[in-house]
Amino acid sequence: MLNLALLRDPALAAGLLGNALVSTVMMATLVVGPFYLARGWAWTPPASAWRCRWGRWWRP
Numbered sequence: 162m163l164n165l166a167l168l169r170d171p172a173l174a175a176g177l178l179g180n181a182l183v184s185t186v187m188m189a190t191l192v193v194g195p196f197y198l199a200r201g202w203a204w205t206p207p208a209s210a211w212r213c214r215w216g217r218w219w220r221p
Contacts (some may be wrong), residue, residue, distance in 0.1 A: 168174045 168177070
């Protein structure tokens with residue numbers, strides 16, 4: 162997929178590393194984060210879906 166000799170170029174290696182870091186943070190924030198929030202606040206799945214859909218995080 163990727164020729165490892167290309168990673169000797171510092172600019173390309175830094176760009177790939179930065180892209181991987183940003184992708185990891187975004188995935189954790191947008192995909193995994195809501196599951197941990199819902200579990201920590203003891204929300205049921207329908208309540209979690211409603212709050213995620215309408216953005217009403219402050220209502221019980």
